[in-house]
Amino acid sequence: MTVRVVLADDQPLVRNGLRVLMADAPDIDVVGEAGTGAEAVRLVRDTEPDVAVMDIRMPGMDGIEATGLITAAAGATRVLVLTTFDDDDYIYGALRAGASGFLVKDMALDDILGAIRVVAAGDALIAPSVTRRLIAEFAARPEPAPHPRPVGNITQREREVLTLVGRGMSNSEIAAHLYISVATAKAHVARLLTKLEARDRVQLVITAYEIGLVTPPR
Numbered sequence: 001m002t003v004r005v006v007l008a009d010d011q012p013l014v015r016n017g018l019r020v021l022m023a024d025a026p027d028i029d030v031v032g033e034a035g036t037g038a039e040a041v042r043l044v045r046d047t048e049p050d051v052a053v054m055d056i057r058m059p060g061m062d063g064i065e066a067t068g069l070i071t072a073a074a075g076a077t078r079v080l081v082l083t084t085f086d087d088d089d090y091i092y093g094a095l096r097a098g099a100s101g102f103l104v105k106d107m108a109l110d111d112i113l114g115a116i117r118v119v120a121a122g123d124a125l126i127a128p129s130v131t132r133r134l135i136a137e138f139a140a141r142p143e144p145a146p147h148p149r150p151v152g153n154i155t156q157r158e159r160e161v162l163t164l165v166g167r168g169m170s171n172s173e174i175a176a177h178l179y180i181s182v183a184t185a186k187a188h189v190a191r192l193l194t195k196l197e198a199r200d201r202v203q204l205v206i207t208a209y210e211i212g213l214v215t216p217p218r
Contacts, residue, residue, distance in 0.1 A: 071098030166208025
């Protein structure tokens with residue numbers, strides 16, 4: 001399957017560099033480029049890509065607002081945010097807006113391509129340098145979620161799985177912890193995604209913190 005990608009960054013040099021890096025990947029096709037958030041939203045609407053690689057800081061409409069508009073639309077485009085090490089405050093907003101993952105601009109080529117493939121496949125990815133601490137601090141912030149997710153319809157076992165997802169465990173780690181098969185762990189996560197109307201594991205992590213299943217580190 002070819003992953004169709006839109007690149008959104010206000011720096012032409014960055015866009016060109018990313019496009020050149022992706023040109024040799026036979027399964028990734030850059031279908032458009034945008035220099036502002038508003039352009040990115042229009043381009044995603046017109047081309048319906050699998051993934052939008054979105055810079056945060058752009059003139060006019062920034063990447064956070066653009067991410068919210070893209071993820072709120074009926075299309076299946078997922079947003080992979082492009083960030084730098086000092087963007088923590090922006091990342092909190094991007095998480096709330098529905099971003100499925102984060103790339104750091106100085107990541108290795110293979111990692112960038114891998115992240116695009118992971119997000120296109122429907123999973124979520126956070127670059128190693130955007131650490132678990134970041135999500136913990138985000139979830140611990142005092143402002144309430146704009147649309148709290150109801151969790152009353154999940155089972156006790158699903159609450160256990162949600163807690164472990166919130167701790168950053170993979171399906172295989174969850175399976176080992178609960179003495180269940182990886183397939184069963186994956187099925188529990190899939191049911192949680194459906195019941196909580198979450199796009200991906202990032203939103204499950206946020207929910208686990210917001211409802212107190214996981215306590216942020218102090």
